[in-house]
Amino acid sequence: MTLLMQYTLIYASVLILVALGGCFSEHSGVINLGLEGIMVMGAMGGALTMKYLTGSPAPVIILATIGASALVGLVYSLLLAVACINFKADQTIVGTALNMLGTAAATVIIKAINTAANPDDVSSVVQYFDAKKSFIVSMNGFDFNWFMLVALILLVAAYILLYKTRFGLRLMACGEHPQAADSVGINVYRMRYAGVMISGFLGGLGGIVYITAGVSEWKFENGVVGFGFLALAVMIFGQWKPTRIALAALLFGLFRALSNVYTGIGFLKALNVPSTIYNMLPYMISLLVLALTSKNSRAPKAEGIPYDKGAR
């Protein structure tokens, strides 16, 4: 049971981080469908940092990994920002392109690094077995992961930033009615850049947490297997509100964790359901939950619409 709790918490941390990223971007008025790609790029940055820093003291590894993955995610999200804010591109196409680009670019880069190190190695796998240990503090069978704390801190920070500061209120105004926001002197373009960049920061961080959650090596050809979109489902289920997002993330985290640990739980193992069913569970649940809760969705009103100063 401790194992189930441990996996639930770590997957919930991933979903909280990424869904909050989506939340910031959408509150500023930009739909960020590229979260999946941002996660992959962030994960790549973090994984390479861990690989090269293996053997360094734990605090150095922790800080450098967090910094690298968040930074890579942030820089990568600028591709979305430039296209959707300055060039008024279709946010769905660009988001999809970023997802494909993220996986393709990470695969090409990792393969190039692997092949350069060893000409026979054409895999897209990065190993970080030793470096991963720095993140984990073992307490009576429960592996506490520093990322859980990071997610909690950022959750509180996101709540305060969004509801208690001038910046957050202005950001949300840009997603609800950008013309009105502009008329009182808020720079809509700059606010949207801020929203997208925060989502890149959080998405990149979520990526590294995800790939270190269950395993000690990652094959980048697989991307992050739809987790960015699960996070979007969490965000919609959470009605774009940080506190509700956290609760939704715990629920989805639980279902994701089941596929890792169901063999250790007596009655689930006795049911003898194929493991594929457990893999499908998070996606099925999210479809069901979306079907039941989207009817009265409180999405930011102006999301997805490029801001045009001249429009009435």
Added chain:
Amino acid sequence: MNKKESILKKPAMQTFISSLACIVLGLLAGFIVLTFIDARGSGKALLDIIRNFFRYPSASVALKYFGNTIVKTAPLLMCSLSILFSYKVGLFNIGVAGQYALGAGLALYAALGWQLPWYVCVLLACAASSLLGAISGFLKSYCNVNEVISGIMLNWLSLYTANMLLTIVKETTSPYTKNIVNVNQSALLPNMGLDKLFNNNQYMTIAIPLAIILAILVWFILEKTKFGYELKATGYNKHAARYCGMKEKRNTILTLIIGGALAGLGAAMFYLTGYEQWMCTQSSVPGMGFNGIAAAFLGGLHPIGAIFSSLFIQHITEGGAYVDKTLYCSQISDLISSIIIYLCGFVLFMKLFLNKWLTRRDEQKGGRS
């Protein structure tokens, strides 16, 4: 001079120019990435990608490999038709990847497990994929679920379903499904003599002419029928469409059903040639659906344009297999096609820019004379 201007102002010409710009910039970006990885062979690698089958000096061998590219172009064209058909109705059918996967699953299972003839396999694949489309459409119109998110969820569900289903009919020693050629010849699509045209390439089937006919049919439905007009009107403004007495919910669902059927047909067209077997342990949906997005947008969202853009995307994807593996990996062509999709986002801006430039040039000329 006047005549040249009028050509540049034509929308079709502008679409062509911007697609060409996307390709050139995409290849340039690919070249830069190749140079970063290893400057020594970057030029040659890019040339390898672009040359694809032209690398073979013998015309007959090249023709055979050209056939292979075309065999894979047919499903790609179907996927891109599925995307563009839905996109014209204001829906982004990203579920095409899953529809393709489930279509492949059902077509192969019907062929290998139930030993059915090819036309039944094709119909079953179509039915399964359109069911997926119907689910997305239903969720969109009655539960307000964004079709992109439901599509992605269904992609993963269909992949796992297809894997589970096809594990029943896989080879005992490998993760691949049995070869149709050995198990059930009647499930292979008929050749109708096309294989003779391409140096006895046995994978050349009626799929290719069928795909082209369907592209023309999609164009006809969208542009020349009342049904297509209603669908497009729903896409432009669903409130206005409802006000005019169109059933916008029914139209949404129908669009995605047709989109799904096209994707399923594409899957059947490919897997029933026996060209490739399904790997039952694969951990991500086949890239065909996502490449279809690239082909649809690169073709300027026009069914006839999609024929050429699909051929191009498939050409560079195949060409990626020829790069020097000791320096680069074949995913470099995925990278190039994703960059091309990204650039397609800028097409609107490119056209705007082109038009502004043309107007300014006209004004300057008017001032001088």
